[in-house]
Structures are given as C-alpha cells and as structure tokens.
Amino acid sequence: MTKTITDVICPFCGTLCDDVEVIVSDDGKKLLEVNNACVIGTEKFLHSQAKDRVTRPRMHQEDGSWKEVSYDEAVEYTAQMLAKARKPLMYGWSSTNCEAQSVGNEIAELSRACCDNTAAVCHGTTLIALQDEGLPSCTLGEVKNRADRVIFWGCNPAHAHPRHMSRYSIFPRGFFTGKGQMSRKLIVVDPRTTDTAKMADIHLQVEQGRDYELLNALRVALRGEWLPDEVAGISAEKIREAADILKSGRFGIIFFGMGVTQSISKNHNIDEAIALTKDLNEHTKFSIMPMRGHYNVTGSGEVFAWQFGFPYAVDLTRGFARYNPGDTSSIDLLTRGEIDAMFTIGSDPGAHFPISAVKPIANLPSVCIDPHLTPTSGVSKLHVPVAFNGVETGGNCYRMDNVPIDCRKVVEPPEGMLTDEQFLTKVRDRLKELKGVA
Amino acid sequence: MTKTITLNLISGRSIQQGVAIEGGKEKADYRTAAGIIELDRADLKELGIWINTNVRVTSAYGSVIVKAIETTQGPHPGVAFIPMGPWANSIVNPNTYSTGMPTFKGTPVTVEVAANEPVLLGIELVQKLCGVKSA
Numbered sequence: 001m002t003k004t005i006t007d008v009i010c011p012f013c014g015t016l017c018d019d020v021e022v023i024v025s026d027d028g029k030k031l032l033e034v035n036n037a038c039v040i041g042t043e044k045f046l047h048s049q050a051k052d053r054v055t056r057p058r059m060h061q062e063d064g065s066w067k068e069v070s071y072d073e074a075v076e077y078t079a080q081m082l083a084k085a086r087k088p089l090m091y092g093w094s095s096t097n098c099e100a101q102s103v104g105n106e107i108a109e110l111s112r113a114c115c116d117n118t119a120a121v122c123h124g125t126t127l128i129a130l131q132d133e134g135l136p137s138c139t140l141g142e143v144k145n146r147a148d149r150v151i152f153w154g155c156n157p158a159h160a161h162p163r164h165m166s167r168y169s170i171f172p173r174g175f176f177t178g179k180g181q182m183s184r185k186l187i188v189v190d191p192r193t194t195d196t197a198k199m200a201d202i203h204l205q206v207e208q209g210r211d212y213e214l215l216n217a218l219r220v221a222l223r224g225e226w227l228p229d230e231v232a233g234i235s236a237e238k239i240r241e242a243a244d245i246l247k248s249g250r251f252g253i254i255f256f257g258m259g260v261t262q263s264i265s266k267n268h269n270i271d272e273a274i275a276l277t278k279d280l281n282e283h284t285k286f287s288i289m290p291m292r293g294h295y296n297v298t299g300s301g302e303v304f305a306w307q308f309g310f311p312y313a314v315d316l317t318r319g320f321a322r323y324n325p326g327d328t329s330s331i332d333l334l335t336r337g338e339i340d341a342m343f344t345i346g347s348d349p350g351a352h353f354p355i356s357a358v359k360p361i362a363n364l365p366s367v368c369i370d371p372h373l374t375p376t377s378g379v380s381k382l383h384v385p386v387a388f389n390g391v392e393t394g395g396n397c398y399r400m401d402n403v404p405i406d407c408r409k410v411v412e413p414p415e416g417m418l419t420d421e422q423f424l425t426k427v428r429d430r431l432k433e434l435k436g437v438a
Numbered sequence: 439m440t441k442t443i444t445l446n447l448i449s450g451r452s453i454q455q456g457v458a459i460e461g462g463k464e465k466a467d468y469r470t471a472a473g474i475i476e477l478d479r480a481d482l483k484e485l486g487i488w489i490n491t492n493v494r495v496t497s498a499y500g501s502v503i504v505k506a507i508e509t510t511q512g513p514h515p516g517v518a519f520i521p522m523g524p525w526a527n528s529i530v531n532p533n534t535y536s537t538g539m540p541t542f543k544g545t546p547v548t549v550e551v552a553a554n555e556p557v558l559l560g561i562e563l564v565q566k567l568c569g570v571k572s573a
Contacts, residue, residue: 064571329538354532362568375564
C-alpha cells in the first residue's frame, strides 16, 4: 500500500506551490511519485531518492579524492574554521528554512562573519531600490483575483517559475477575473522572444540593457508628452499603445526579474519601474513584485532584516551589523580577496558566481553544506550533505510576495543524516565552547 | 582563417537548466542543458556553422568552450544566450559597480569555431579553472 500526502509545498522557486501531491511507500521511507508539480519541482522531489546520493560528510584530500568523515568531525572542522577566521563569509541560505537561517545568524554573530544570501546574484539590486523608493506591492492572491493587466519585465516565468502563470498571474479564474486569461492583457518586455513573450498581447523587444529608457518612455507616454520616434528599439506608437492598455485596466501588476536586476543600470532600472508603478496609480490601481528565484530567498532576507536590520550583504566583523552593497557584498569581498574562510549553505556560488569570485574559495578553508554534488562542493575542503529541506524536513519559508508558508516533511531522510538546522545547532554549540561563551 | 563574430551575451534560466540542476550537477545532462550557446539563425549563418558545433566564446574576462545551438526563443540577432551556470560564468562581466550584483547580462563576446575542443562537465570546468585536483 502507498500513502498519498496532499497539500505539499514545492521547495524549488519563489512561487512556493502549495498544492503538490506526493505518493510515498507505506513505511514513509520512499518517495514514489509526484503530482501537480512542474517538471523542475518533480525532479527536485525525485532526486532525493537517487541511489548515488552522498549521505556522509567528506573531506577533500590533497590528491583530489574524498575521505568520508563523521558529522562530529565535520562539526569540529566547521567550528574551528569559523573560530579562527578573522573575516569569514557565510553565504547562501536561500534553499533552507527560516529556523536554520536563524541558527546560522547566531553562528555569524559569534564568529563575526559577513553574511549574505543569493539575492547577491538575484534581486539584491531590487532590495537597494526598494530601500530608496519603497515598493507598492500586493500578494499573489490579489493578482489572481484582481489583476487584468500583467507585465512580465525581464523575466521568463515559462522557464523559471513554470506554474506562476497557471496558479496566479495569467490563467486562473479569480473573483474579479472570471474569464481567466481572457480577462487579462499581458505585456512582456524582453530582448528575446521568450516562451512567455510568445503568449503576450504585446511583446516589447527592448534592446538589451536599455530597460531604463523604455520604462522612462512609458512614464512620458502616460503623461501624454512628446516621445522620439523610437526608444530602446521600440516605436513611439507601440509605447503609447502599451501605456494606454496599462492605464485602462482596473488592477495591474508589474512582475520583474533578472533582465532588469542584472543588466547595466541595475537598481536604477528598478527605481524607474517603481516610479512607473506610482505614476500608473494616478490612473488605476497598480502593484509591482520581484520574481524571487529560490524558494526561500525571500525568507532569508526577512530573517536577516529581522535579526540584523538589513536584508543581505551584512557585515558583522566589527561586532555590529553594517550594510554597504559593493563593500560588504559577497562577490566584491571574494574578488578583493578579503575573506579568509568560506561557509556555503543552501546555494551554489561555484556555479552561479562569476569565476573570478569562485577562484578564491578554492584556496580558503571552506565548508559546503548541500544535499547535492555541486561545483561549490567540488572546490570546497569539506562537503556536508544534509536532508533535503521541504522534502525530508519541514520548516518555514517565504513566498515571493512575502507570505510565510510552512513546508512539509514527506519522507524520511537516509538513516543518520542530519538536517541543516541540526547540523548548524551542533556547530553553534561547539563554537560557543571554543569562544568560551557556553 | 577561422571566422569570428561579435555578439552581446546574456545568461539566465532555462527550464532544461532548472531540471538539470535538480537532477545532479555532476551529470552529463547538466552540460547538455547549460554548456550551450543559443544563437540566432542569422548569427549561425554568419559564423558559417552547423548547429551542434562546439565553439569558443571569449570575453574580456575569460574564454569557454560550449556547443552552439539554434535558439528556440528568437529571433534575437546580435544577442547570444548561455543558460546560467559555470559555462556562462567563465566569461560574464564580474563588475558589480558598487551594487553587489555582477553584470550577468550584456557582456560583449566573440564566437569562433572550435569543433574539436571538448565541452567540459560543470564541476570539472570549475575545478579546472580553480586549479583544484579531482579524483
């Protein structure tokens, strides 16, 4: 006999789908089937069952081989590394739960570390912009029930948030959007004709890196002022058509992604997008929301902000929290060679940082806490595999609209494996002993 | 004389890349999903190559071998796309301009044929660039 667990939360992207069904064996040890999740989420659940999975910590040897060690030895190495370091970097946090993040923050305080999450390569510039401008936002439920004008700016949910459109933004029939997709006008802004753009009523194929100009031109068009014939590769006529569609709606939403946060101008692109949202509120109701990537990157920002006052790029080396992106942010710290120990959890800087920021990690005392084998584990001195959060352990996570949702445990981890929180708690307790504050 | 073309490189998520990272970054599927460069048909023509030819992509920040394929999300002549991952990150502009965020989109690159050079696996590529021994 098998058991079906309903209302499972998918721990892949910031959409945090909460309607997944998982079928497990009678003894709860094997995960057999996943329903309702997207292809990426399904793969995430199923990969926890991989036969070749690493289940014990491993130390990288001089000759390139790995030596299996116990969790206690791994705790000792990690605690000693953090106790000795003058400026350790504790990076990641986005693929773990808020409880583990909070224990991690205790460790960071004890070891006077720099702390950062994957917003560093994702929506970090959004966080800067929202500190400058504020963010008139809403929840995804409001989008589902109200939004009749939807913009995807520099994001491609068909690939990155596969169920976002079917659950919230385009297809569902909501309270005031009873005809589903027919009730909504979709505008996509992207330099490529992405699979999302192919569904759009209007695709503005902006010249790459010129989003700021186009956002500004839309504001000009809303005010009915003069526009040049073409802005950022888009004709004035098309910009005015898009502006008319936006202001004629009853409730609109701008979703934006890496196309604006990672292109040149960065946080100023978001400043302008927020200003456009404010301008649109002269005509109708409009909101704006970042398309957060990792399923709990939002939660990491919340926990950092709650405990340290800042959502990412926090530097505790002076004994109090400082925040200065460009100075205290991971990639800058690494490329300037300021870090003397690297602690990675729930993320993969080895794959997702520019290589010039990865090279220093290979020469430092380093720990990578991750259930997967990754480029980061491949260049770290110690790899600590842990239970999959959201599959083999529960815990609190924040959806992209800042709604907290408790993840569910659906299957037992392989025997003897620790969760992130259990491992971090052991590291914290050992570090307290080493620092003499136990 | 090998032909070289200059393009504007962007990187980002693709659903195949998303599946591959969850399926295991040590596997060949990850290379198939992200060790590629998506080129517009016009740019492939200008370079004068068949699809599935290995190419060397070079920027001011590095160089990497990837497989050239025709984009399914085009047309976007002049723009090249490498899914996010170690291959793209070998050549992207790492400057953050005081924001903390590297410039992952909008790196000028040149593309040239390198038919006989291999595309490395993800972990292998990073270990090689970092000078780390692998067993």
